[in-house]
Amino acid sequence: xxxxxxxxxxxxxxxxxxxxxxxRPLRLADLSKRYGMGFSPLREALNRxxxxxxxxxxxxxxxxxxxxSLEELKDAVSTRILIETDALxxxxxxxxxxxxxxxxxxxxxxxxxxxxxxxxxxIWALEARHLLFHRALLSACGSPWKMAFFERLYAATERYRxxxxxxxxxxxxxxxxxxHGALAEATLDRDADKACALLTEHYLRTVxxxxxxxxxxxxxxxxxxxAAL
Amino acid sequence: xxxxxxxxxxxxxxxxxxxxxxxRPLRLADLSKRYGMGFSPLREALNRxxxxxxxxxxxxxxxxxxxxSLEELKDAVSTRILIETDALxxxxxxxxxxxxxxxxxxxxxxxxxxxxxxxxxxIWALEARHLLFHRALLSACGSPWKMAFFERLYAATERYRxxxxxxxxxxxxxxxxxxHGALAEATLDRDADKACALLTEHYLRTVxxxxxxxxxxxxxxxxxxxAAL
DNA sequence: ATCCCAAAAACTTTCGAAAATTATGTTGCT
DNA sequence: AGCAACATAATTTTCGAAAGTTTTTGGGAT
Numbered sequence: 001x002x003x004x005x006x007x008x009x010x011x012x013x014x015x016x017x018x019x020x021x022x023x024r025p026l027r028l029a030d031l032s033k034r035y036g037m038g039f040s041p042l043r044e045a046l047n048r049x050x051x052x053x054x055x056x057x058x059x060x061x062x063x064x065x066x067x068x069s070l071e072e073l074k075d076a077v078s079t080r081i082l083i084e085t086d087a088l089x090x091x092x093x094x095x096x097x098x099x100x101x102x103x104x105x106x107x108x109x110x111x112x113x114x115x116x117x118x119x120x121x122x123i124w125a126l127e128a129r130h131l132l133f134h135r136a137l138l139s140a141c142g143s144p145w146k147m148a149f150f151e152r153l154y155a156a157t158e159r160y161r162x163x164x165x166x167x168x169x170x171x172x173x174x175x176x177x178x179x180h181g182a183l184a185e186a187t188l189d190r191d192a193d194k195a196c197a198l199l200t201e202h203y204l205r206t207v208x209x210x211x212x213x214x215x216x217x218x219x220x221x222x223x224x225x226x227a228a229l
Numbered sequence: 230x231x232x233x234x235x236x237x238x239x240x241x242x243x244x245x246x247x248x249x250x251x252x253r254p255l256r257l258a259d260l261s262k263r264y265g266m267g268f269s270p271l272r273e274a275l276n277r278x279x280x281x282x283x284x285x286x287x288x289x290x291x292x293x294x295x296x297x298s299l300e301e302l303k304d305a306v307s308t309r310i311l312i313e314t315d316a317l318x319x320x321x322x323x324x325x326x327x328x329x330x331x332x333x334x335x336x337x338x339x340x341x342x343x344x345x346x347x348x349x350x351x352i353w354a355l356e357a358r359h360l361l362f363h364r365a366l367l368s369a370c371g372s373p374w375k376m377a378f379f380e381r382l383y384a385a386t387e388r389y390r391x392x393x394x395x396x397x398x399x400x401x402x403x404x405x406x407x408x409h410g411a412l413a414e415a416t417l418d419r420d421a422d423k424a425c426a427l428l429t430e431h432y433l434r435t436v437x438x439x440x441x442x443x444x445x446x447x448x449x450x451x452x453x454x455x456a457a458l
Numbered sequence: 459a460t461c462c463c464a465a466a467a468a469c470t471t472t473c474g475a476a477a478a479t480t481a482t483g484t485t486g487c488t
Numbered sequence: 489a490g491c492a493a494c495a496t497a498a499t500t501t502t503c504g505a506a507a508g509t510t511t512t513t514g515g516g517a518t
Contacts, residue, residue, distance in 0.1 A: 002288055002501065004276075028470070038503045040269065043471085047233075047273045051280035053377065059231055060470060060509055072373070079374040082315050144301070145308040145385075148282065149378055156374075231471065257500070267473045272501085289479055289500060460518085467512070473505090482497065488490085 003037050007045035010035055015054050015065050016155055017124075018162050026055060026063040052152055070211060073160045077207050080153045084134075084203075085196040087141035087150065092192045095140035100188055106136040107184045114177055123165050127158070133180065137187055137199075160210050167218065174205060232266050236274035239264055244283050244294050245384055246353075247391050255284060255292040281381055299443060302389045306436050309382045313363075314425040316370035316379065321421045324369035329417055335365040336413045343406055352394050356387070362409065366416055366428075389439050396447060403434060 011031075014020045031042045046063045049055040055063045091099065110129040116122045131154060138150060179202050186195035240260075243249045260271045275292045278284040284292045320328065339358040345351045360383060367379060408431050415424035 004501075005288065027468090029468090039471090040272075040502055043269075043273060044276045044501095047276045048280045051277045059234065061511095062470060075372045075374050079372060079378070082311065082375075086311050143304045143308060145304050145382065146311075149308070153374065233471075256498095258498090268500090269472055273471095290481095291500060462515105462517085464515090465513085468510085470507105470509070472507070474503105475505105476501105476503075478499105478501070480497105480499075482495100484495080485493090487492085 002041070004041035004044040007031075007035055007037060007041045008048055011042075011045050011049060012054065012155070015049070016158050016162070018159065018166075020065050022065050022068045022159075024065045026065060028062070052155070054155065068159060070214060073157065073210060074207060076153050076156045077203050080150070080157065081200050081203055083146050083149050083153065084138060084199060087138040087143060087146045088187065088195055088199060089192045090141035090143065091138050092187060092190050092195065094142055099136075099140040102136045102139065103133075103184055103187060106133040107180060109133075110180065111177060127162075127165070131158075133184075137183070157206075161206065164210060164213060167213075174209070179205075231270070233270035233273040236260075236264055236266060236270045237277055240271075240274050240278060241283065241384070244278070245387050245391070247388065247395075249294050251294050251297045251388075253294045255294060257291070281384070283384065297388060299440060302386065302439060303436060305382050305385045306432050309379070309386065310429050310432055312375050312378050312382065313367060314428060316367040316372060316375045317416065317424055317428060318421045319370035319372065320367050321416060321419050321424065323371055328365075328369040331365045331368065332362075332413055332416060335362040336409060338362075339409065340406060356391075356394070360387075362413075366412070386435075390435065393439060393442060396442075403438070408434075 011020070011026075020026070026046060028039050028042060032039060035042065046055055046057070050057045050063065054066050056066050057063050106129070110126070110133045113122070113126045113129050117126045134154065135147075135150070138147065141147065179198065183195060183198045183202060186198055240249070240255075249255070255275065257268050257271055261268060264271065275284055275286070279286045279292065283295050285295050286292050335358070339355070339362045342351070342355045342358050346355050363383065364376075364379070367376065370376065408427065412424060412427045412431060415427055
């Protein structure tokens with residue numbers, strides 16, 4: 001693996017996890033120290049992330065971590081619902097036994113990790129399996145473009161969920177585990193309408209939860225309207 | 230504008246227009262001569278285009294123009310229909326007079342250019358106005374994510390249409406101008422169902438036309454199944 | 459004090475060469 | 489002939505310095 005690829009993964013990781021705060025300037029000298037490499041691989045990574053909307057770029061004024069806003073979250077989630085319900089229908093239509101088995105396995109692994117979520121780094125392992133589960137649901141849709149957009153949107157929305165996950169004090173008023181179970185069941189039953197409805201609800205509840213947390217000022221990481229500097 | 234941005238635009242332009250053939254290796258030494266700049270700005274542009282799926286990249290083996298295939302076209306168009314019908318509905322719901330006027334103006338400019346399409350570079354001007362028209366239709370949808378995906382998919386599918394446009398000998402069995410007119414009319418009438426149906430038809434016919442042309446071997450640029458090397 | 463302009467500093471962007479890796483070609487052996 | 493081992497060439501990747509741009513600083517005039 002080249003340094004540029006490592007830089008891409010490290011930066012993407014740190015931006016999504018919020019270790020590099022939204023709006024923060026990404027100065028090459030700083031990044032060079034932080035990641036222990038020269039400018040070239042870093043600039044390449046930044047350009048890729050810019051194309052993915054995870055960083056903003058301004059000519060001759062460098063890069064910044066892309067800001068967060070409630071409007072963008074709503075937009076991203078509504079686009080996710082559009083893409084993923086369509087992909088889920090296709091998957092349900094086209095998926096074979098292998099696809100179904102993948103969902104069962106991903107759900108099982110996800111639920112195992114829920115119990116260990118309190119462990120150090122348990123949240124990160126949970127988050128990884130969460131992605132694997134949602135990817136497994138759509139994986140038989142047969143559309144590389146839709147899958148690519150799914151990956152982009154997942155990363156974009158993950159940035160908003162992380163502060164909630166990290167803030168363990170927040171009361172979790174949802175049984176997310178049950179939602180995942182019901183979603184998997186409807187999908188494996190090939191009940192497309194029900195599965196899509198559950199998926200849509202699942203996402204709308206997430207937005208609601210984040211929106212409420214912002215209103216109650218419980219999340220300083222995600223600014224209500226505009227981005228932090 | 231920086232050199233890297235110029236490189237990005239020039240490469241994107243040449244790939245979409247087919248001047249850099251699908252599958253062709255993009256060697257830095259060649260590109261450096263072709264565009265008259267060093268490696269750094271070129272690599273940055275290539276990384277951006279890689280994130281946009283217009284070029285493929287393999288570690289330590291450089292970049293290539295992304296291949297074309299009928300399957301990818303069908304996938305891209307079906308995704309376009311999904312995104313754009315949704316965006317069109319939102320635009321019809323949210324668009325104000327300014328939005329409507331923009332459509333009228335873009336359609337008018339597009340039709341003016343149809344007459345001049347035979348002139349040198351007339352096709353490129355036509356193509357530019359075609360993009361502006363379709364963008365104008367969706368521009369009030371209020372979703373930056375959907376607009377970004379629209380731009381991506383438009384570029385991806387434009388690569389398939391270019392060979393058809395350039396091959397003037399092909400009989401044009403469609404009245405594309407009428408299709409655009411009807412689409413604009415339904416949109417301005419705020420008849421979302423009709424507008425979306427027309428938009429869907431419009432795209433499906435384009436796929437059909439390209440598919441037929443490939444079957445009849447009239448387009449050597451677009452390989453039938455797999456990509457050219 | 460405030461504003462304006464020049465000088466300095468900070469930072470981004472680009473180049474050219476060095477380092478690392480892959481591809482090519484040649485030789486010698488079976 | 490076929491094939492491995494090795495050397496050579498071609499190419500990508502990375503670094504460090506130079507060039508160019510923006511931002512900050514400081515002094516002097518109003």
